[in-house]
Amino acid sequence: MVFLLYGLAVLAALLLLFFYRAHWYWHVLSVAIALAIGLAPPNWIPMPAAWGMTRDVVLGCVFLFLTIWGVGAPLFGWAKGHGAGPGTHKTIWHS
Numbered sequence: 001m002v003f004l005l006y007g008l009a010v011l012a013a014l015l016l017l018f019f020y021r022a023h024w025y026w027h028v029l030s031v032a033i034a035l036a037i038g039l040a041p042p043n044w045i046p047m048p049a050a051w052g053m054t055r056d057v058v059l060g061c062v063f064l065f066l067t068i069w070g071v072g073a074p075l076f077g078w079a080k081g082h083g084a085g086p087g088t089h090k091t092i093w094h095s
Helices: 002-019 024-039 053-076
Strands: none
Touching: 002 053, 024 053
16 A cells, blocks of 8 residues: 555656656755755654554655656656747746
8 A cells, every 4th residue: 555655646746747747946945955855864754643643654655756757757857948849838837
């Protein structure tokens, strides 16, 4: 069950990368937040420790989603403006 949830987090990140574009700094910020979550001691994270395994799964899914979305952007090509032609993908957070 845990691997299914982790797989869904990765799939959601990849689908978001494929269908939407964002500025490069959103991807850098997501990796920084993922590293902060992954490297923070458990007592620093504002989630009740009484949640036990649920807490670990939620934090693992968030960590995987942010890491894959942040690191995967350059791999898709259009993070730097390459890849699919203009207007073929929706753009978010652009003004």
